Amino acid sequence: MKTSDFKFNLPEALIAQTPLEDRSNSRLMVVNRTEGNFSHKTFKDVVSYLRAGDCLVLNNTKVIPARIFGQKETGAVVEFLLLKRLDDHTWETLVKPGKKAKVGSVFTFGEGEMRCEVTAIGEGGARIVKFDYEGVFEAVLDKLGTMPLPPYIHEKLEDKTRYNTVYAKYDGSAAAPTAGLHFTKELLTVLREKGVQIAYLTLHVGLGTFRPVKVDDVNDHKMHSEYYELSAENATIINTARAKGGRIITVGTTSTRTLETIAGEDGSVSAQSGWTDIFIYPGYQFKIVDGLVTNFHLPESTLIMLVSALSSKELILKAYEEAVQEAYRFFSFGDAMLII
Template identity: 60%
Template sequence: MNVEQFDFDLPDDLIAQTPLKERSESRLLTLDYANQRIEHRQFFHIQNYLKAGDALVLNNTKVIPARLFGMKETGAAIEILLLEDIGEDTWKALVKPAKRIKIGDKILFGEGVLTAECVAVQDEGIRQLKLQYDGILQNILDKLGTMPLPPYIKETLDDASRYQTVYAKTPGSAAAPTAGLHFTTELLEQLIAQGVDIYYVTLHVGLGTFRPVSVDNVDDHTMHSEYYEIDEVTAKALNDKKLAGKRIISVGTTSTRTLETVYSMYNEFRASSGYTDIFIYPGYEYKAIDGLITNFHLPKSTLMMLVSALAGRELIMKAYSEAIQERYRFFSFGDAMFIYKGEQHGGNNV
C-alpha cells in the first residue's frame, strides 16, 4: 500500500492556529461506517452518540514544557525537545541542529541552571542527554521550557493550559493527546450522569505519534516506541465491558494504540506497562475498541492510516473531503470526528 493513497490537499487557512474560546464548542463530524452516514454537529453533542454502559477511555498523560533553547559552551545555539525519560536523569531528545552535538558535548540552559551532556548518539536527530541541575526538574522546566507546539502552529499560545486536557495527570508527553482537548469537566460530568463510564490509560506521546512517514510503501515504515500504562482497575472494567457486549470508545489515537497493544498481546485487557511501537494501518483488525473520537490528521500520516483501518480508506477520504468543503478546522487545535459502527437496519445503506 502506497503512502500517497493517504494524501489530500488542505487549504492553509483550515489549519487551526489557536484553540477556540470554549473547548466543547468545536465542531464534530460523526462517521457511522456501518451505514456510511456522515453528520455535522458540535462537540458537546457527543452526548447524543454515547449511551449508558459505554466505556470512554481517555489518555491522562500531561505535556511537559519540553522545548528548551540553550547553547553549547562554544556559544552555538541549540534547541532540544525532551522526548523520553530513560532513567537516572537521562533523556532521549530531538536536537537541532543535531550535527553539532556529539558525545561529550554539553548544552547550557538558563546560564547553567540546567546542563545537558550528550552521552549517546542515535539517528534521526535523536541524542541521549544526561541532565545536571539542582532542585526539582519539573520546576526548572516550568521556568526554562516552553510547550512543544507542532511546527504547523505559528501563533503564540497565550494560555499553556489549553494545550493540556482538563484531566491531564501524569507528566511525560512531548505533545498533547489532542482529541481530549474538546472535553470540559462539565461535559465529562454530564456523560457520567447519563451512565457513560470513564476510564484512563497513559501513553506518553513522543516521536511515534507525530514523526512523518518518509517511505513510499506503508509496510516499510517503522514506528518509534512510546511508553504506556494501564492499571488493574481499568483492565478489569474493560474486560467486564467486553463480556457484557458494551462499547469501548477510545478518545484519541494514543488511547487506541494503548488498548490495541495490550489486547493484541494478551487477548484481553491486562494491567501492564511498557513500550509500544504498534503501527495500525488498513488490513489491521481492531480487537479492543468499538469507536474512536479523534481530530483531523495530517496528510500521509500514520494517524490517517490508523483511522482508515477502522472505517475504511475510501470512507475516511470522503469524510475528509466533506470536512474541507464544510470548512472544518484541522489538526491539534481543530475540530473532532467520532468514528463508530451504527446499527444496520438491512437493505443497501451506501
Template identity: 60%
Template sequence: MKTSDFYYDLPQELIAQTPIQQRDASRLMTLDRSTGETRHCHFYDLPDFLRPGDCLILNDSRVLPARLLGQRLPGGGACEVLLLTDRGEGTWECLVRPGRKMRPGAKLSFGDGELTAEVTGEIEGGNRLVRFTYQGIFLEVLERLGKMPLPPYIKAELQDRERYQTVYSRHNGSAAAPTAGLHFTPKLLETIAAKSVGIGYVTLHVGLGTFRPVKEKDITDHTMHSEYCILPQETADLINQTRTAGGRCVCVGTTSCRTLESWAGEDGHMEARSGWTDIYIYPGYRFKVTDALVTNFHLPESTLVMLVSAFAGREHVLAAYQEAVRERYRFFSFGDAMFLY
C-alpha cells in the same frame, strides 16, 4: 497499499493555529462506518451519541514543557534541546539544534545557568544523549524554563500552556498532546458520567514519532516508533465488564486506541499491562476491543489517517475528510473532531 492512497488536499488556512475559546464548542463530525453517513454537530453534543452502559477510555498523559532554549558553552551560541525519552540518572534522549555543533562533549546552559547539560552520546538517527545538572526537582526546573513542544505546523505562540493539556492530564511524559482529549471540559465529563457511561484512563506518552511522515511508497515498509503505555487494572476491569454487558468501548484518540489494541487478547479480554508498544494499525487490521473512536483530523499520508481508515474504511474516511474541507472544519491538534462508530 501505497502511502499515496491516504493523501488528501488540505488548504493551509484550515490548519488551526490556536485553540478556540471554549474547549467543547469545537465542531464534531460523526461518521457511521457501516454506511459512510456523516452528520455535523458540536463536541458538546457527544453525550447524545454515547449509550448507557458504554465506557469512554481517555489518555491521561501530560505534556512536558520539553523544549529548552539556551546557549552553548563557551561562546554563547544559541542552542535548542527537545526532550524525548528519560534514560535515567539525569540523562535524556533528545533532538538538538544546531546538530553539527552539538557533538558529544558539548556543554550547554539554560536559564542563566540554573540548568546545565552535556551531550554525552549520539545514537542512531541523529538523536543525542544529554545529561542534565540542576538543583532541586527536574520537573520543577523544566516547568520554569521549558516551552511547550508544539507541532511543526503550528506557527502561532501558545498564550496559555494549559490549553495544550487535557483537563484530566495526570502523568508527565508526552512530547505532544493526545489532542482528541483537548475538547473535553470537567462539566462535559460530568454529563457523560451522569448518563451511566463508565470513564476509564490509560496512559500513553506520546512521542514526536507521531508527526514523522511516512516516506516509504508502500505503507508496510514503514517502521513505527515506540511509545510507553500503561493499562491499569481498574480500566481493564471496566472494559471487560462493559463488553460482557453488551456496551461499547469508546476510545478517545488514537493513543487510547493503540494502548488497548496493544494489550487486548484475541477475544478482546483486557488485563493490566505496561510497556513499550510499536503497534502499527492500517487497513486490514482486525480491531479487538475498540467499538467507537473520538479523534481529530490528521495529516495526509500519516499513520494516524491509516489507523482511522482501518477502523472506518479508507473510502469513508477520505470522503469525510473531503467533506470537512468543503465545510471549512479546523484541522490537526487545535482543530475539530470526529466521532466514528
C-alpha cells in the same frame, strides 16, 4: 497499499492555529460506519451518541514543556527537544543545530539553573544528554521550557495549559493526545451521569506522531516506539463494560494503539506497561475498539491510516473531502470526528 492512497488536498487556511475559548464548542463530524453517512454537530453533542454502559477510554498523559534552549561557553545557542526519559537525569533529545552538540559538549540553561552534557549520539542523530540540576526536574523544566507545539502551528500559545487535556496527570509527552482537548470537566460529568464508564490509560506521545511516512509502500513503514501503562483498576472498568455489552470508545489514536497492543485475542485487557510500536492501517482486525473520537489528521500520515482501518479508506477520504468543503478546522487545535 500505497502511502499516496491516503493523500487529500488540504488548504493551509484550514489548519487551526489556536484553540477555541470553550474546548467543547468545536465542531463534530459523526461518521456512521454501518450506514456510510455523516452528521455535522457540535462536540458537546457527543453525549447523545454514547450510551449508558459504554466505556470511554482516555489517555491521561501530560505534555511537558519539553523545548529548552542551552548555551555553550562559546555563546552558541542550541535548542533541545526532550523525547524520551532514560533515567532520572538522562534523556534522548532532538537537537538543533546538531553539529553544535557533539559528544562531550556542555550547555547551560537559563541563569545556570541547569546544565547538561551530551554523552552519546543515538538513532537518527538524536543526542543522549545527562542533565545536572538542583531540586525537582519537573519544576526546573516548568521554569525554563516551552510547549513543543507541532511544526504546522505558527501562532504563540499564550496559555500552555491549553495544550494539555483537563484530565492530564502523568508527565512524559512531547505532544498532546489532541482528541482529548475537546473534553471539559463539565462534559465528562454529564457523561458519567448518563452512565458512561470512564477509564484511563497512559501513553506518552513522542514526536514520531508528526513524522511523515517516507516510504511508498505502507507495509515498509516502521512505527516509533512509545511507553504505555494500564492499571488493574482501569482494566477492570474496561473488561466489565465490555462483558455487559458496552461499546469501547477510545479517545484518540494513542488510546486506540495502546488498547489494541494490550488486548488479547478475546478482546480482554489486563494491567501492564511497556513499549508499543504497533502500526494500524487498513486490513487490521480490531480486537477491542468499537468506536473512536479523533481529530482531522495530516494527509499520508499513520494517523489517517489508523482511522481508515476502523472504518474504510473510501469512507474516511470521503469524510475528509466533506470536511474541507465545510471548512472544518484541522489538526491539533482543530475540530473532531466520532466514528461509530
